[in-house]
Amino acid sequence: MKRILTVDDSASVRQMVSFTLQKAGYEVTEAVDGKDGLAKIGSGKFDLIITDLNMPNVDGIQLITAVRKLPGYSFVPILMLSTESQAEKKDEGRKAGATGWIVKPFNADQLIAVVQKLVK
Amino acid sequence: MGMTLNSTATSTLEKAGDDLHWLLKTTEGAISGLVASFQGLAEHADSILALAAAIVDRVENERVSSVLSSVHALGAAAKGFVDDRLKATAEILDTVTAELELLHKLSMVTDGQAKVAAQIKMLNVHTKIEVAHLGAVGASFEYLARELADFSMTLARNTEELIRHTNERRAETERTKLMVSVELPHLTEELARIEGNLSDDLTALQSGLTRLSKTPVQFRASAEEIAGQIAGVVVAVQGHDITRQQIEHVQAALESIAQGMANEATLTNGGLREAAANHAGLAIQIFQLMAIRATIAEWTSQVRQCMSGILRISASELVEIGPLVLEQERAMLAQLSHIELLERECLANSERLRGTLEGISNLSVLVTEHLQNAKSARNRLRMLNFNSVIEASRLGAQADTICVIADGIAEVSVEWSNITEQSGSALREILSLSKRIGQGMETFSKSGNEDLAKSQAQMKIELENLRNASTFAVTQSHKIGNETDAMQIMNAEVGRTSDQLDACYARIDAVLRDLQDAKSQIESDYPGIAEHYDCEAIEKAYSASYTTAAERDVLRAALHGTEMPDTQQSFIGNDVELF
Numbered sequence: 204m205k206r207i208l209t210v211d212d213s214a215s216v217r218q219m220v221s222f223t224l225q226k227a228g229y230e231v232t233e234a235v236d237g238k239d240g241l242a243k244i245g246s247g248k249f250d251l252i253i254t255d256l257n258m259p260n261v262d263g264i265q266l267i268t269a270v271r272k273l274p275g276y277s278f279v280p281i282l283m284l285s286t287e288s289q290a291e292k293k294d295e296g297r298k299a300g301a302t303g304w305i306v307k308p309f310n311a312d313q314l315i316a317v318v319q320k321l322v323k
Numbered sequence: 324m325g326m327t328l329n330s331t332a333t334s335t336l337e338k339a340g341d342d343l344h345w346l347l348k349t350t351e352g353a354i355s356g357l358v359a360s361f362q363g364l365a366e367h368a369d370s371i372l373a374l375a376a377a378i379v380d381r382v383e384n385e386r387v388s389s390v391l392s393s394v395h396a397l398g399a400a401a402k403g404f405v406d407d408r409l410k411a412t413a414e415i416l417d418t419v420t421a422e423l424e425l426l427h428k429l430s431m432v433t434d435g436q437a438k439v440a441a442q443i444k445m446l447n448v449h450t451k452i453e454v455a456h457l458g459a460v461g462a463s464f465e466y467l468a469r470e471l472a473d474f475s476m477t478l479a480r481n482t483e484e485l486i487r488h489t490n491e492r493r494a495e496t497e498r499t500k501l502m503v504s505v506e507l508p509h510l511t512e513e514l515a516r517i518e519g520n521l522s523d524d525l526t527a528l529q530s531g532l533t534r535l536s537k538t539p540v541q542f543r544a545s546a547e548e549i550a551g552q553i554a555g556v557v558v559a560v561q562g563h564d565i566t567r568q569q570i571e572h573v574q575a576a577l578e579s580i581a582q583g584m585a586n587e588a589t590l591t592n593g594g595l596r597e598a599a600a601n602h603a604g605l606a607i608q609i610f611q612l613m614a615i616r617a618t619i620a621e622w623t624s625q626v627r628q629c630m631s632g633i634l635r636i637s638a639s640e641l642v643e644i645g646p647l648v649l650e651q652e653r654a655m656l657a658q659l660s661h662i663e664l665l666e667r668e669c670l671a672n673s674e675r676l677r678g679t680l681e682g683i684s685n686l687s688v689l690v691t692e693h694l695q696n697a698k699s700a701r702n703r704l705r706m707l708n709f710n711s712v713i714e715a716s717r718l719g720a721q722a723d724t725i726c727v728i729a730d731g732i733a734e735v736s737v738e739w740s741n742i743t744e745q746s747g748s749a750l751r752e753i754l755s756l757s758k759r760i761g762q763g764m765e766t767f768s769k770s771g772n773e774d775l776a777k778s779q780a781q782m783k784i785e786l787e788n789l790r791n792a793s794t795f796a797v798t799q800s801h802k803i804g805n806e807t808d809a810m811q812i813m814n815a816e817v818g819r820t821s822d823q824l825d826a827c828y829a830r831i832d833a834v835l836r837d838l839q840d841a842k843s844q845i846e847s848d849y850p851g852i853a854e855h856y857d858c859e860a861i862e863k864a865y866s867a868s869y870t871t872a873a874e875r876d877v878l879r880a881a882l883h884g885t886e887m888p889d890t891q892q893s894f895i896g897n898d899v900e901l902f
Contacts, residue, residue, distance in 0.1 A: 213564040214351075218358045219557045222365070257568075257870055282899065286565050286870040293900070303901040308561030310896030311554040317899040 204230045205322045206247065210240035210254040210266060211284065216307070220253055220284070223311045224318060237261025241269055249279065250322045253305075256285035256292065264299045271300040280321040284309060332841040336581040339834045343574040346830050347567060353824050354563050360817045361556050361630065367810045368549050368633050374799045374806070379542045381792045382535060382648060393785045394532070394655070397778040398525045401662050404775045412507055418759045419500045422683065425752050426493045429690070432745045433486045439739055440478040446731045447471035453724045460721060467711050467728075474703060481696055488689050495682050524658035531651045538647065545636045552636070555629040558896040562622035565871060569615050572868050573608050577838075580604040598845055599855035603882060605842040606853075607865055610881035611874060612835050614888075618873075619828045623821055625894050630817045634810050648796035655786050662779065683760060687753040694750055697743040704736040858882050 207229045209220040214235075221231040232249070234240035238260040240252070252270065256263040263283055270276045280302040285292070288306045296304055302321065305314065450468040454461045583601045711729035715722040846852055861882060869875050876888040 213567070215354050215358050215560050216564045218362070219560050222362055223557055226365075226369075286568060288872050297902045301902065303899050305899045306897045307565055308558040308894075308896045310898060311557045312550075313896070313898045317901065 204228065205250040206230045206232065207318070207322070208232050208234060208240060208243055208249040208252045210234040210237060210252065210258070210263070212236050212255060212258045216255070216284070220309075220314075223309075223314060227315045227318070229318070229322075237263065237266035237269075240266050244270060244273065244276070248275065251318060252279065252281045253284050254281065256283055256287055256296070264295055267296065267299040267301055282317070282321075332844055333581045333584045335837045335841050336577050336584070339837045340574050340577040340581070342830055342834050342837075343570055343577070346827055347570055347574070350563075350567075350824055350827050353820050353827065354560070357626065357817060357820045357824070358560055360813045360820065361560070361626075363813050364630060364633055364810055364817070365553050365556075367806045367813070368553070368636075371803050371806045372546050372549065374803050375542055375545075378648065378792075378796045378799050379539050381795050382538060393778070393781045394525060394528050394658070397658070397662065397775075397782045398522070400775040400778040401665065405665065409511060412503065414762075415760060416500070416503045416507055418756050419496055419503055421752075422496050422756050423493065423500060425749060425756065426489055426496060428745070428752075429485075429489045429749050430493075432742055432749060433482055433489060435738070435742045435745070436478065436482040436485065439735055439742065440475055440482050442731070442735050442738075443471055443475040443478060446728055446735070447475050449724070449728050449731075453728065456724075457718075457721065460718065461725075463714050464711075464722075464725060467707065467714070467725075470703075470707055471732075474700070474707070477696075478700060481693065485689070485693050488686070492682060492686050499682075520657075520661045524654055524661060528651060528654045528658065531647060531654060535647055535651055549633055549636050552629040552632040554896065555632075555894055556626055558894050559622040559625040559629065561896075562618065562625070562894075566615050566619050566622070568870060569611060569618075569874060572870075572874065573611050573615070575868065576604060576608050576611075576865060580608070595849065595852075595855055596857070598849050599852050599857070600861060602842060602845045602849070602852045603856045603858075603861045604865070605838055605845070607861075607878050607881040609835060609838050609842065610877045610887060612831055612838070614873065614877045616828065616831045616835070619824075619831075621894075623824055623828070627818070627821050630814055634807070634814045646796075646800060649793045649800075652786070652790055652793040655782070659779065659782060659786065662775070666775075683753065683757045687750065687757055690746060690750045690753055694743065694746045697739070697746050701736065701739050701743050704732060704739055708732040708736055853884065856882060 207224055209217050209224075209231055210233075211217045211220070212235055217233045217235075221233060224231045232243055232247070234243045236258040237254070240254060241261065243249075244252075252266075254263045254266050258266075261269070263285065267281050267283075270279070270281065281300060282303045282305060283293075283296045283301045284305045284307060286307045287293075293304045303317065447468060450464060450471055454464045454468055457464065580601050583597060583604070586597065708729055711725060711732060715725040715729055718725070849855075862878060865878055866875050869878070873888075880886060880888050
């Protein structure tokens with residue numbers, strides 16, 4: 204079973220991501236912020252990461268930057284899930300190494316479709 | 324602004340900030356409960372979908388939809404069966420009526436026969452007198468007297484027997500006619516009723532099976548609809564998170580404005596620039612809260628709507644699939660029972676009519692025997708006549724009376740020939756009636772029920788299939804019922820949580836009133852304060868913390884005094900943009 208990490212400081216968003224992807228047959232691990240996310244990544248391999256942008260401790264951009272430096276994570280897809288829709292922010296995410304961007308709220312079917320495409 | 328007023332406004336803003344803090348804290352727990360209920364509902368909906376899918380599969384595997392053609396065939400066969408029997412019963416009534424007429428004719432024959440018997444008896448008496456009168460010469464006529472006596476007795480016996488049988492048969496035929504004429508309308512009515520029931524059963528079955536054949540499509544539509552409602556809740560819950568962030572931004576802004584007001588009070592130059600910044604800040608927060616209030620109302624309503632949508636589809640549309648299968652089984656069983664009842668009615672009727680046929684057969688045997696006897700009697704009469712004429716001519720003038728007797732015998736012989744002729748005609752009619760009744764009875768015979776029997780056998784196989792599907796559907800439906808019961812409880816919880824959330828969010832209205840008061844206070848201290856806004860600096864200061872386009876749009880509307888933008892969230896959700 205493919206493993207996905209969802210990082211968000213909002214419990215309800217984490218629950219919605221987990222709910223959606225678990226229903227689609229993925230194993231989902233939740234992290235409450237970037238710092239927690241990095242710790243979880245350190246303890247197991249993930250096939251895809253979905254992260255929020257604005258979070259306490261380590262934010263989304265910092266998380267992506269750190270993850271890309273980890274061995275075996277250069278090509279692991281990372282999706283940003285944020286309320287931000289500004290082009291500059293998206294560009295910042297892309298430069299940090301994000302694979303894609305989703306403006307909250309996400310559409311469950313479309314999220315599943317993209318995850319299926321990215322995690323084969 | 325005066326120091327006292329400023330301190331009042333500051334504490335108002337602090338209170339508003341505290342209210343918002345309370346709001347965020349309180350709603351967090353409620354949202355968590357709501358999400359848990361939603362996940363529970365979704366799990367139950369999944370279970371229901373799995374149960375309903377199993378019913379639909381079973382219905383398809385048992386080829387329940389093919390039942391319809393068998394039902395049609397059975398309906399047609401039953402209708403043919405009823406029509407044939409009604410026709411045959413009417414035919415039998417006609418035959419029985421004809422038989423009564425025939426019996427009347429037979430009565431006339433027996434009357435004539437009785438008359439002939441009496442005449443022969445009379446001739447016998449005359450012969451005996453004449454034999455006594457002739458003495459030794461007439462000894463040869465004693466034989467004639469004995470023959471006539473014997474013949475008269477036999478004829479009287481035969482006649483009596485025929486009269487008795489004819490009377491018995493008439494009584495029986497009248498009873499049969501009465502029964503058939505009374506029963507025919509009753510039977511017609513009864514068969515029409517059964518036929519009506521069959522037609523109703525057929526209509527119900529047809530409608531039910533048509534509905535049943537649509538269940539796979541209905542099931543898929545329901546599954547899609549449930550998926551849509553679930554996706555709607557997923558989006559709405561995220562909507563909550565967005566408004567939570569926005570409320571946090573307002574809360575932070577209020578703290579900053581309260582701080583600004585406190586600073587403004589310490590300024591000696593009147594603080595117009597600071598007052599304008601604070602006023603603008605309040606105007607922005609009022610707009611933001613108004614937009615948030617509207618969005619919250621939308622997503623809470625979306626949650627309620629979607630949750631009750633999940634329950635509605637699960638509890639009504641999907642739950643109906645099981646009973647629908649059961650309903651078909653019952654309708655089909657009812658149809659078969661009605662047909663069996665119809666068969667029983669017809670068999671009982673045919674048993675009664677078979678009695679009529681047997682009666683006619685007995686009568687035909689009796690009349691055949693009688694005809695045979697009548698022919699023998701006719702020959703015997705001719706012989707008696709012949710012998711008496713020869714003997715009379717031998718005696719010459721002495722036997723004149725005997726000649727009269729011989730003439731009498733000749734007359735009786737002619738009369739008897741007529742009676743024989745009438746008996747023959749009656750026999751032919753009886754045989755014809757017997758043939759007609761036989762044809763009618765053939766309709767009631769088992770070979771005539773072949774089509775119906777074949778359709779019934781096919782229907783029984785189909786019923787067995789449907790019964791299997793139905794038994795399975797009942798079990799599944801029971802489980803679906805349990806799932807929906809659990810969902811009802813959860814939905815009630817969702818309703819309570821949503822009410823609680825609505826009550827919490829109503830607190831925003833109080834905060835809005837407080838902010839409006841503080842803003843009005845600044846306006847009264849600084850008339851035309853909005854004209855002193857440094858829009859660029861204010862936008863830069865506030866938008867830095869904003870994370871949504873909606874917040875930025877609302878900010879600009881508040882600053883420039885334009886209409887509140889449409890900040891309604893999309894409940895479809897956003898797509899993924901891949902880099």
